[in-house]
Amino acid sequence: TSSGVPSSSPRPYYNGIMHSELIGKHVPKIKKKLKRALLDSRKGNHKKTLRVLREVLSTDPENIDALLLLGFACQLTDDFTRAESIFHKVLGQAPDNIIINDALGKLYYLQNLFHKAVPYFRNVYESAPGNRPNLIRLAKCFYCINANDAAMSVARELVNLEDAKPHLSENALRELHVILGDTISKSGRLNRYNGLAQDLKRLFLLDYVNHTALSFAASEHLRGKYSVSGNVEPPIDLEALGNDTLLLNLLNKTVITNPDPTVEGWLVRIRRALLDEFMESGCIGEHEDLACALATHNFINEYLHPISCAEIEIVEKLCGNLESPPDNHALLVIGLYRPLLAVPGLTGRIDELTGLPETTARLLQGTLKEPMEEKAIAATLPTLGAINDPVSRVVQEQYEENPYPRWVNYPPSEKCPYAARVRGVSPDFDIPDTLRQKPLEMLIAGAGTGRHPIAHALQTSDVQVLAIDISRASLAYGKRMADKFGIQNIEFMQADILNLQELNRKFPVIESVGVLHHMEDPEHGWAILRDMLQPCGIMKIGLYSKTARRDVTRIRNHVAEQKIEPTADNIRKYRHQLLNSQLSVEPGNIVHFTDTYSMSGSRDLLFHVQEHQFTIPRIKRALDNLGLRFLGFDIIKPEIRKLFKKQYPRPEDWQDLDKWLAFENQWPAVLPACTFFTALHTS
Numbered sequence: 001t002s003s004g005v006p007s008s009s010p011r012p013y014y015n016g017i018m019h020s021e022l023i024g025k026h027v028p029k030i031k032k033k034l035k036r037a038l039l040d041s042r043k044g045n046h047k048k049t050l051r052v053l054r055e056v057l058s059t060d061p062e063n064i065d066a067l068l069l070l071g072f073a074c075q076l077t078d079d080f081t082r083a084e085s086i087f088h089k090v091l092g093q094a095p096d097n098i099i100i101n102d103a104l105g106k107l108y109y110l111q112n113l114f115h116k117a118v119p120y121f122r123n124v125y126e127s128a129p130g131n132r133p134n135l136i137r138l139a140k141c142f143y144c145i146n147a148n149d150a151a152m153s154v155a156r157e158l159v160n161l162e163d164a165k166p167h168l169s170e171n172a173l174r175e176l177h178v179i180l181g182d183t184i185s186k187s188g189r190l191n192r193y194n195g196l197a198q199d200l201k202r203l204f205l206l207d208y209v210n211h212t213a214l215s216f217a218a219s220e221h222l223r224g225k226y227s228v229s230g231n232v233e234p235p236i237d238l239e240a241l242g243n244d245t246l247l248l249n250l251l252n253k254t255v256i257t258n259p260d261p262t263v264e265g266w267l268v269r270i271r272r273a274l275l276d277e278f279m280e281s282g283c284i285g286e287h288e289d290l291a292c293a294l295a296t297h298n299f300i301n302e303y304l305h306p307i308s309c310a311e312i313e314i315v316e317k318l319c320g321n322l323e324s325p326p327d328n329h330a331l332l333v334i335g336l337y338r339p340l341l342a343v344p345g346l347t348g349r350i351d352e353l354t355g356l357p358e359t360t361a362r363l364l365q366g367t368l369k370e371p372m373e374e375k376a377i378a379a380t381l382p383t384l385g386a387i388n389d390p391v392s393r394v395v396q397e398q399y400e401e402n403p404y405p406r407w408v409n410y411p412p413s414e415k416c417p418y419a420a421r422v423r424g425v426s427p428d429f430d431i432p433d434t435l436r437q438k439p440l441e442m443l444i445a446g447a448g449t450g451r452h453p454i455a456h457a458l459q460t461s462d463v464q465v466l467a468i469d470i471s472r473a474s475l476a477y478g479k480r481m482a483d484k485f486g487i488q489n490i491e492f493m494q495a496d497i498l499n500l501q502e503l504n505r506k507f508p509v510i511e512s513v514g515v516l517h518h519m520e521d522p523e524h525g526w527a528i529l530r531d532m533l534q535p536c537g538i539m540k541i542g543l544y545s546k547t548a549r550r551d552v553t554r555i556r557n558h559v560a561e562q563k564i565e566p567t568a569d570n571i572r573k574y575r576h577q578l579l580n581s582q583l584s585v586e587p588g589n590i591v592h593f594t595d596t597y598s599m600s601g602s603r604d605l606l607f608h609v610q611e612h613q614f615t616i617p618r619i620k621r622a623l624d625n626l627g628l629r630f631l632g633f634d635i636i637k638p639e640i641r642k643l644f645k646k647q648y649p650r651p652e653d654w655q656d657l658d659k660w661l662a663f664e665n666q667w668p669a670v671l672p673a674c675t676f677f678t679a680l681h682t683s
Helices: 028-043 046-059 064-076 080-093 098-110 114-127 132-144 148-164 170-187 196-204 211-225 238-242 245-253 261-281 288-300 309-320 328-335 347-352 358-380 390-401 418-425 451-459 472-484 497-503 522-531 550-561 568-579 588-592 599-606 616-626 638-647 651-655 657-666
Strands: 440-445 463-469 490-495 507-513 533-544 628-633 674-681
Touching: 028 046, 028 064, 046 064, 064 080, 064 098, 080 098, 098 114, 098 132, 114 132, 132 148, 132 170, 148 170, 170 196, 170 211, 196 211, 196 245, 211 245, 211 261, 238 261, 238 288, 245 288, 261 288, 261 309, 261 328, 261 568, 288 328, 288 358, 309 328, 328 358, 347 358, 358 472, 390 472, 418 628, 418 674, 440 451, 451 463, 451 472, 451 490, 463 472, 472 490, 490 497, 497 522, 507 522, 522 533, 522 616, 550 588, 550 599, 568 599, 616 628, 616 657, 616 674, 628 651, 638 651, 638 657
Parallel strands: 440 463, 440 507, 463 490, 507 533
Antiparallel strands: 533 674, 628 674
């Protein structure tokens, strides 16, 4: 239309962006129309709103409320560029207006353009410091632009406000806790404060917080509290440990990503103390909660910590002498060393395992019943063709033995359109109509244990996901977790990328992260995916960086030289020696990889049967050969983004791989070990 009003339907993920009152002065007739349009817009009656806007703007093209509503209409239809232009035009008429500043802040926020959103949310804060939803968004923006101290300050202010007088909705409070957890985890050793212990206790009670990211801060706090160090081994006080809610929740919910070997040594001594207690008295007394938590933790990290020959012998005897029905405490002690699924004959005695205490029943659910459920799911998964390629088969064997990655929960975030995620990578990118399809069909090639597709199902609007992987065990884990979250817009299928042509489908979005570099010919697999991408479709790829993985390569070469087979015992022993500096090779930066702290992760990181690494020139050649246009690297730290733009300020520089190569040569640690980037099908 002549007024530029969009005509498509509104998006549900923008609930709450509308204001509730008119901000301008109008003659009664126009005021009545605008109030009606505002009400219709808030109710989702989009067509009625547009009709009124056309009428008003045809006679008064500068009408502030009509323009503001038009800006919202553009935003609701993903026309971010026009919405931005309109909101700035309105801001020129009323620069201090909270509603307009809030609208601009949210517009940038929804596109992940946090640095642009900050000044507008700050303006809202200065005028309305008690606006708690605005404070949450401001805290998240500060965090995402690496202003961590400012983010923590705002988050703590909100926590104090909520403790004094609860006001936030459940979703808003959840967002606050996620931000607080993120700021604490990013602070690491550097930013301690008096309320840290209480905040950690609070956060570890919440299932939606990223506990793995928090595990370093929590374990460091506990290390100090119990005087754990390499110099002195304090006695193990099982009673005190069993009453420590932070310790119990930490053990129950995550691996512990603390590179200090004294932490793992402490956990090994706690495990042995519980075993000794049982062997001496035939029970573990009042320490059931501690035993269950540590057994759960060991199941999560896949029994990665060292086990002595004496302990193995004792546990073997316990497994062979289980009574009928099995003793509650014996099951807890066995669970410290192996999953209950691995106890010979126990799956056939499932009917005997009733009436157990809550702690043992919980361990039984996680280490016996859920793995049994995954085996049943694996048998029902659809398969696309046979997996015949020799490299594919050995890679499949690895992931059937060690499904990867292991995960327990998924922190939520606001749903947003996939187009906004692309704009977060490449802010100046013009969104193609390909990404406006509803539902947006997405292929995730190499879904692993489901965390990647589940993330999109929970966070991306109007999406339907086909998740394929070579490992049935990994897919079964993902399917069980998807069922746990009540997710219905993911289809799981076993398939080799080499067989995907048999689908005879094309997708507007394809993502393959951490997969192609495990193929015999990564570029060939990449070409198959490219042929399945619609014209103007988007492809997100994650590949190992040769530069960033130099420490990994050095250790992998050592493993190969020593001819160490990837058995659980060998991985456990080698990793322990590596982290305790007992080898001729140093661990380097792998201590900062989450993979280092689980059995499947360590195998994937250091013992993988097949691995390629990529340089920027190799990525560029592949993109050119495949007819894909590089849009930008993803998950770039804010300080890296700022440094790059300072050296290469032109917008087109962000999409210039030659510039990135020069930047990487100057700053070798600039890209992560697995480099994520987004590309466009140029046809």
